[in-house]
Amino acid sequence: MSHYASAYRILADTLGEDSVLAGLSIDSRFHSDKTSDLSGIPDLVLLPRSTHDVSEALRICSQYGIPVIPRGAGTGVTGGAVAVSGGAILSLERMNAIIETDEKNCTMTVQPGAATGAIQKEALSFGLLYPPDPASLKDCSIGGNLAESSGGPRAVKYGTTKDYVLGVEFVTIDGTIMRSGGKYVKNATGYNLAALLIGSEGTLAVITEITLRLIPAPEHSCDILASFDSLEKAADAVWLITAARLVPVTIEFMEEDAIRFVARNSPIQIPLSSGKAHLLIQLDAGTQRELTTRRKELLRSIKPLKGEVLIAKNEKTRALLWSARRGIRPAIEKESPVFLAEDCVVPRASIPSFVKEVKDFLNGKGLRTVIFGHAGDGNVHIDVLKYEMNYEEWKQMIPSIKKGIYEIAIRSKGTISGEHGIGSVRRDYMHLAFSEEELALMKRIKAAFDPDGLLNPGKMV
Amino acid sequence: MSHYASAYRILADTLGEDSVLAGLSIDSRFHSDKTSDLSGIPDLVLLPRSTHDVSEALRICSQYGIPVIPRGAGTGVTGGAVAVSGGAILSLERMNAIIETDEKNCTMTVQPGAATGAIQKEALSFGLLYPPDPASLKDCSIGGNLAESSGGPRAVKYGTTKDYVLGVEFVTIDGTIMRSGGKYVKNATGYNLAALLIGSEGTLAVITEITLRLIPAPEHSCDILASFDSLEKAADAVWLITAARLVPVTIEFMEEDAIRFVARNSPIQIPLSSGKAHLLIQLDAGTQRELTTRRKELLRSIKPLKGEVLIAKNEKTRALLWSARRGIRPAIEKESPVFLAEDCVVPRASIPSFVKEVKDFLNGKGLRTVIFGHAGDGNVHIDVLKYEMNYEEWKQMIPSIKKGIYEIAIRSKGTISGEHGIGSVRRDYMHLAFSEEELALMKRIKAAFDPDGLLNPGKMV
Numbered sequence: 001m002s003h004y005a006s007a008y009r010i011l012a013d014t015l016g017e018d019s020v021l022a023g024l025s026i027d028s029r030f031h032s033d034k035t036s037d038l039s040g041i042p043d044l045v046l047l048p049r050s051t052h053d054v055s056e057a058l059r060i061c062s063q064y065g066i067p068v069i070p071r072g073a074g075t076g077v078t079g080g081a082v083a084v085s086g087g088a089i090l091s092l093e094r095m096n097a098i099i100e101t102d103e104k105n106c107t108m109t110v111q112p113g114a115a116t117g118a119i120q121k122e123a124l125s126f127g128l129l130y131p132p133d134p135a136s137l138k139d140c141s142i143g144g145n146l147a148e149s150s151g152g153p154r155a156v157k158y159g160t161t162k163d164y165v166l167g168v169e170f171v172t173i174d175g176t177i178m179r180s181g182g183k184y185v186k187n188a189t190g191y192n193l194a195a196l197l198i199g200s201e202g203t204l205a206v207i208t209e210i211t212l213r214l215i216p217a218p219e220h221s222c223d224i225l226a227s228f229d230s231l232e233k234a235a236d237a238v239w240l241i242t243a244a245r246l247v248p249v250t251i252e253f254m255e256e257d258a259i260r261f262v263a264r265n266s267p268i269q270i271p272l273s274s275g276k277a278h279l280l281i282q283l284d285a286g287t288q289r290e291l292t293t294r295r296k297e298l299l300r301s302i303k304p305l306k307g308e309v310l311i312a313k314n315e316k317t318r319a320l321l322w323s324a325r326r327g328i329r330p331a332i333e334k335e336s337p338v339f340l341a342e343d344c345v346v347p348r349a350s351i352p353s354f355v356k357e358v359k360d361f362l363n364g365k366g367l368r369t370v371i372f373g374h375a376g377d378g379n380v381h382i383d384v385l386k387y388e389m390n391y392e393e394w395k396q397m398i399p400s401i402k403k404g405i406y407e408i409a410i411r412s413k414g415t416i417s418g419e420h421g422i423g424s425v426r427r428d429y430m431h432l433a434f435s436e437e438e439l440a441l442m443k444r445i446k447a448a449f450d451p452d453g454l455l456n457p458g459k460m461v
Numbered sequence: 462m463s464h465y466a467s468a469y470r471i472l473a474d475t476l477g478e479d480s481v482l483a484g485l486s487i488d489s490r491f492h493s494d495k496t497s498d499l500s501g502i503p504d505l506v507l508l509p510r511s512t513h514d515v516s517e518a519l520r521i522c523s524q525y526g527i528p529v530i531p532r533g534a535g536t537g538v539t540g541g542a543v544a545v546s547g548g549a550i551l552s553l554e555r556m557n558a559i560i561e562t563d564e565k566n567c568t569m570t571v572q573p574g575a576a577t578g579a580i581q582k583e584a585l586s587f588g589l590l591y592p593p594d595p596a597s598l599k600d601c602s603i604g605g606n607l608a609e610s611s612g613g614p615r616a617v618k619y620g621t622t623k624d625y626v627l628g629v630e631f632v633t634i635d636g637t638i639m640r641s642g643g644k645y646v647k648n649a650t651g652y653n654l655a656a657l658l659i660g661s662e663g664t665l666a667v668i669t670e671i672t673l674r675l676i677p678a679p680e681h682s683c684d685i686l687a688s689f690d691s692l693e694k695a696a697d698a699v700w701l702i703t704a705a706r707l708v709p710v711t712i713e714f715m716e717e718d719a720i721r722f723v724a725r726n727s728p729i730q731i732p733l734s735s736g737k738a739h740l741l742i743q744l745d746a747g748t749q750r751e752l753t754t755r756r757k758e759l760l761r762s763i764k765p766l767k768g769e770v771l772i773a774k775n776e777k778t779r780a781l782l783w784s785a786r787r788g789i790r791p792a793i794e795k796e797s798p799v800f801l802a803e804d805c806v807v808p809r810a811s812i813p814s815f816v817k818e819v820k821d822f823l824n825g826k827g828l829r830t831v832i833f834g835h836a837g838d839g840n841v842h843i844d845v846l847k848y849e850m851n852y853e854e855w856k857q858m859i860p861s862i863k864k865g866i867y868e869i870a871i872r873s874k875g876t877i878s879g880e881h882g883i884g885s886v887r888r889d890y891m892h893l894a895f896s897e898e899e900l901a902l903m904k905r906i907k908a909a910f911d912p913d914g915l916l917n918p919g920k921m922v
Contacts, residue, residue: 104700104810127706149649160647162656163624176898183808185838186621186879188610188660189894190921191903195623195656199649216706239565245588245677287754290747347644349565377646418647433650437637441909442652448905460651 004043007064011046014056021045030089033074033081034136035425037338042069042083046090051169051177051208054090058206059175061088067457068173070202072112072144075136077341078423080148080201084458090206092143098122099209106214107166107183112143112207119212128214131158134419135326143207149199151419153250153282153325156376158215160419162198169209170197173450183211196445201421202456204449220291221249221284223318224298227275227308231255231359231371234277235352237302238375241281242348244301246294251376252280252325253351258372259324261331268324275308279375280325328372329383336368336385340398342405346414348378354412358382361404365397379418399428406432422460430461465504468525472507475517482506491550494535494542495597496886498799503530503544507551512630512638512669515551519667520636522549528918529634531663533573533605536597538802539884541609541662545919551667553604559583560670568627568644569673573604580673589675592619595880596787604668610660612880614711614743614786617837619676621880623659630670631658634911644672657906662882663917665910681752682710682745684779685759688736688769692716692820692832695738696813698763699836702742703809705762707755712837713741713786714812719833720785722792729785736769740836741786789833790844797829797846801859803866807875809839815873819843822865826858840879860889867893883921891922 004022012020021027022044032039044066048054061068067087074081083089096113103126110119116130117138123130133152134140140150146168151160167181170193180193197204228234238251256276262268283298285291299309312318332339346354355371362369362384373381384401386394406416406429415433416426430439442461446453465483473481482488483505493500505527509515522529528548535542544550557574564587571580577591578599584591594613595601605611607629612621628642631654641654658665689695699712717737723729744759746752760770773779793800807815816832823830823845834842845862847855867877867890876894877887891900903922907914 102808102810104704105808106703107808149653151647151649155647159624162653163620172898172902178896178899178902180899182874182876184806184840184875184879186612186616186806186835186840187876188612188804188878188880188882189876190660190883190891190899191665191906192610192623192656192660193899193902193906195653195659196906198656199651199653204652216708242567243565247677285747286751287748290751293748343649345645345647347563347566347568349563374647379645379647413643414645415643415648415650417649418645419649421649422651430651435639437633438639438641438651438654441633441639441654444909445652445654445657445906448902448909 003064004066007060007066008044010060011057014060015046015048015053019047019049019053029074033076033079035077035079035082036341038079038082038425040082040084042089043086044088046088047094048090049094051171054171054206054208055175055177057090058171058173062173062452062454065452065454067454069456070147070206072141072147073115073139075140076144076148076421076423078421079425080421080423080459082424084424092141095208101126102183105183108212108214110142110210110212112210113141116140116142116145123214124217127217129217130164130212130214132161132164135329142210146198146207146210147200147202148421149419151374151379153252153374155374156251157247157249162195164213165194165198165210166213167211168194168197168207170205170207172205173455181211185213199421201423201460203446203460204455218284219286220288221282222291222295223312223321224281224295225310225321226279226281226302226304228277229275229305231277231355232352234279235355235375237279238351239349240301241298244297246298246301248298248376249282249284250280252373253375254278254280254325254328254372255370257370258328261335261370262324262327265331265334266327268320268327270324271310275305280321332370332383332385336387338386338394340384340401342382342402343373343379343418343420344382344405344409344414344416345379345418346409346412350412350414351375351378351380354408354414355380357408358405361408365401378414402429403432424459427458427460464525465527468521468527469505471521472518475521476507476509476514480508480510480514490535494537494540496538496540496543497802499540499543499886501543501545503550504547505549507549508555509551510555512632515632515667515669516636516638518551519632519634523634523913523915526913526915528915530917531608531667533602533608534576534600536601537605537609537882537884539882540886541882541884541920543885545885553602556669562587563644566644567675569675571603571671571673573668573671574602577601577603577606584675585678588678590678591625591673591675593622593625596790603671607659607668607671608661608663609882610880612835612840614713614835616835617712618708618710623656625674626655626659626671627674628672629655629658629668631666631668633666634916642672646674660882662884662921664907664921665916679745680747681749682743683752683756684773684782685742685756686771686782687740687742687763687765689738690736690766692738692816693813694764695740696816696836698740699812700810701762702759705758707759707762709759709837710743710745711741713834714836715739715741715786715789715833716831718831719789722796722831723785723788726792726795727788729781729788731785732771736766741782793831793844793846797848799847799855801845801862803843803863804834804840804879804881805843805866805870805875805877806840806879807870807873811873811875812836812839812841815869815875816841818869819866822869826862839875863890864893885920888919888921
């Protein structure tokens with residue numbers, strides 16, 4: 001396409017030759033993200049080094065009518081950063097600086113490409129905590145976390161990405177640099193555009209700088225692995241904990257198979273032999289004494305299998321438990337490289353009935369599933385494994401599997417996604433969660449930012 | 462105006478005669494809110510009883526091109542609920558039900574007219590806490606709190622209204638009923654319209670139902686009043702506390718005059734005699750022992766005047782301290798019924814220089830001011846008192862006073878309002894905080910919801 005050729009020339013002249021990739025010079029990593037069974041080849045890849053570069057890149061692309069797909073570290077699982085129908089990938093990977101850690105104000109200002117894990121490490125060196133902890137935190141970028149409204153296990157106590165963003169700098173498709181919020185925790189001045197951008201999956205604007213709120217790092221914590229002889233009992237324990245007025249940092253739910261897959265596909269061996277379902281619970285507190293009190297209250301509130309409680313007091317055991325939890329998704333990939341990963345969210349107290357309904361629905365279709373995830377905040381991961389099923393048959397089944405799961409979630413007063421977003425793979429199901437009028441309003445908001453629909457087209461709305 | 466007459470008939474037929482007021486039947490309380498020196502007479506007052514009523518009211522008003530001013534309890538201080546240029550006030554006061562307290566999910570679902578104080582009381586009866594606590598909490602409504610993105614003293618530790626809203630039902634100007642969010646704490650499904658509506662001052666839609674997140678009520682707390690021999694030392698203490706990794710529930714700042722006015726205009730007498738500035742600090746903790754530890758750490762981190770520390774351990778003393786704090790605004794009203802109330806927000810660590818600059822600026826104009834407020838989150842209340850100044854002279858000075866204060870706040874990397882909003886009295890100053898392009902984007906978002914500009918016209922954007 002000749003407009004790509006002309007745009008390429010101008011982009012290369014403006015951003016520098018090494019900041020614009022086209023054709024064969026595009027590395028294959030830009031063909032996909034971590035979404036199973038999805039890829040797309042971009043026409044261009046842009047690698048800006050500054051907000052000014054982003055502004056120029058967007059201005060030029062919009063002049064040439066070139067779609068732009070913003071991309072962080074490419075760890076998303078709903079295809080948000082995949083060029084499903086061509087266009088230019090705008091990778092923020094070079095804009096990965098931690099600009100400032102402000103101890104007095106307990107804030108950190110970063111570029112969108114900074115790794116979430118690096119941000120946590122930097123904060124901890126000041127005795128501060130950036131709580132959100134997506135499973136991919138070592139690799140994922142903070143900009144991607146904002147785009148997808150990412151969560152993580154610690155959301156039970158500490159909330160998700162949106163609860164830690166004080167301000168953003170962003171660039172609209174015409175290249176205009178704007179700001180919303182700043183280094184202050186309260187704000188009642190104008191529309192909260194920062195809040196609207198979080199979770200908008202790069203369809204409204206490109207975030208180029210983020211000011212995060214940090215909190216004092218908790219001084220004492222412990223992890224508990226508790227096993228239950230039925231899925232229902234484990235699910236019930238989740239709301240029993242919160243009904244007892246306890247707020248653990250995490251309540252992670254793992255089905256029997258999840259632990260079994262990890263044991264089969266990795267060197268990680270969990271010293272719990274029986275149980276149909278497990279909860280991995282983390283508690284923290286300001287003093288050791290308070291922590292002990294809380295732990296005792298917790299164990300009274302739930303009723304795990306006798307003898308099947310592991311209290312991890314040292315770092316080695318804790319690391320083992322969490323490597324098992326974080327090892328579930330990689331283990332599933334080894335079991336069945338093609339799989340479906342859903343992350344519905346429901347009211348916490350509805351987890352027992354939701355999990356049962358979903359299991360019944362999928363078993364009825366003869367499918368193998370693993371259920372795990374962030375039970376403490378109602379965010380349930382449902383992974384459906386293809387195994388040896390014929391690929392065409394699998395592809396044909398997917399829409400009805402997804403629709404069925406989402407309908408159960410919505411009937412349970414929940415919704416489609418708790419933390420992975422909509423992206424390209426769930427867009428066709430938005431009408432299950434929203435009315436026609438609600439979707440039309442979202443499209444009008446999209447048009448208020450991006451009238452020609454050039455930013456991440458085909459995603460979300 | 463005849464279209465009002467026709468609309469009146471249809472509205473009265475649809476909502477019921479007693480739900481539509483016009484002309485002399487309009488109670489004078491609908492002429493103003495708590496904004497000093499501002500009033501306006503609405504053409505109509507609508508008093509819906511249900512979401513369906515709201516939908517019908519908006520549909521009919523939009524058909525007749527009648528502007529609609531949504532109104533909660535009328536406790537706002539920036540004129541957001543005042544009919545400054547006619548139109549219909551849509552009062553949500555009859556929709557004040559607490560629909561459900563869900564113990565298992567730790568949520569409460571309410572109508573917008575429910576009083577914030579009633580919500581807190583209801584939550585506490587379950588051992589749960591709804592943390593946001595605007596000074597007017599006895600009277601103000603939760604819908605108004607959402608509209609204005611209200612804060613309160615406890616924001617230091619617990620955040621503001623926006624941090625406790627899980628979902629909303631809202632009605633757009635054409636009468637369409639929509640929802641965003643629900644009874645779940647994580648959500649990555651579609652644009653976060655609930656977050657956008659919070660702080661939008663009734664300019665985008667009318668919120669008709671709210672699902673709030675509750676937290677376990679803290680078991681132990683104490684209040685400390687500490688006095689300092691200079692404003693600067695008190696202001697410095699604010700960031701010294703957070704730099705010591707302490708997170709009090711509140712850090713309230715009160716200038717000498719604030720306490721003096723309260724003593725002069727009310728029966729409340731604070732047993733602290735000297736000091737140029739005072740901090741009212743609340744701490745909470747899970748155990749009494751932890752509370753004691755924290756209190757000691759806190760007193761070490763700040764350096765109050767020797768002997769001038771009051772630790773309130775019993776309810777009577779605590780009530781005394783807080784009645785003094787909450788008595789400041791009423792005392793100012795008695796000192797000078799006409800006054801200017803600003804609530805800028807700046808980075809916490811910039812409070813010392815901000816307060817000094819503002820004082821110098823206002824003293825330079827020969828004005829009497831009282832500075833107090835939520836220092837722990839950078840939200841500084843600056844009240845300027847007219848006293849005996851000639852009214853016309855005062856009115857002429859106001860724009861330059863406001864502009865001067867806002868410019869200092871913005872230069873200090875803060876912004877115009879932390880919790881009171883923009884409303885009608887600050888709208889002309891939005892260009893100080895936002896670029897033309899940013900304001901244009903806000904107007905396009907407004908148009909995406911309300912193409913004819915009928916919802917709360919003349920407010921915010």
